[in-house]
Amino acid sequence: MPHLSSRFNKTRIAPTPSGYLHVGNVLSFAVTALLARKSGAKTLLRIDDLDQPRVNKLYLQDIFDTLNFLEIPWDEGPRNLQEFEAGYSQLHRMPLYMQALNQLADERLVFACSCSRSRLDAGDECLCFDKQIALSSENTSWRLLTTNNNDIQVKGYSGNIIKTTLPEGMHNFVVRKKDGFPAYQLTSVIDDLFFGVDLVVRGEDLWPSTLAQHLLANVLGENNFADVTFYHHPLLMEAGKKISKSSGAVSIRYLRESGKKPTDIYIMIAGMLGIKDPINNWEELAGRVIMEVKL
Secondary structure (H helix, E strand, O other): OOOOOOOOOOEEEOOOOOOOOOOHHHHHHHHHHHHHHOOOEEEEEEOOOHHHHHHHHHHHHHHHHHHHHOOOOOOOOOHHHHHHHHHHHHHHHHHHEEEEEEEEEHHEEEEEEEOOOOHHHHOOOOOHHHHOOOOOOOOOOOEEEEOOOOOOEEEEEOOOEEEOOOHHHHHOOOEEEOOOOOOOHHHHHHHHHHHHHEEEEEHHHHHHHHHHHHHHHHHHHOOHHHHHHEEOOOEEOOOEOOOOOHHHEEEEHHHHHHHOOOOHHHHHHHHHOOOOOOOOOHHHHHEEEEEEEOO
């Protein structure tokens, strides 16, 4: 498929090594790769591995095995586990994350929170801001103050500008976890800026994260983030729920070991999306998903 004139510099595939990759991940990878090809962007493989207790070398290796087995291309980033550990792990970028966290602390834009996730999930209100807990306290996370919830503008793939505000469920979101490691929202912003990503492709379920990351970039003074284009693709569903890494029967590793070929997997994904046209590879699958996008 020929390139159109280049519209973007770089996009990224950004899996987390917390389980074996599944068909939902593959759909996202395929859509990312095709949008990159159509718009002249390079594709970076960025593996988000800061959730260290859940990182497993088997899961890391599975990322490379899955991409290679399904012939989904990427242009930059590690080609194997050794290259990833030597130069691409997020652990190498910890100074950048800590610089951003220190900036937020110095400008008094964060507060310490001792609430447990189970308590908040149960609907309890977080009152930690009123308690003025010291940021240096042990077993506390840091939350971004989002009381001044200004309008957020997101640039869509078709060039449209979406104006909205942070959803209530994302108010005062976590930027540093209780273990002292930076949280996903912060690392994702810093990484995209560090690598020069200007096209982000992700599932519809991550729309709240897109808004949170725009707000965070704004308060950090990273105005270039507003120029990043976002495309949110539909999700694969199973029994009415989003597929997760606990769904072992749809992991690529399981399907591969069961004798499935790449074409079989792409046909399976197409069927889950209600696509009845013949599908032979990742390009045809992604093409059906994004056919309504204005290029």
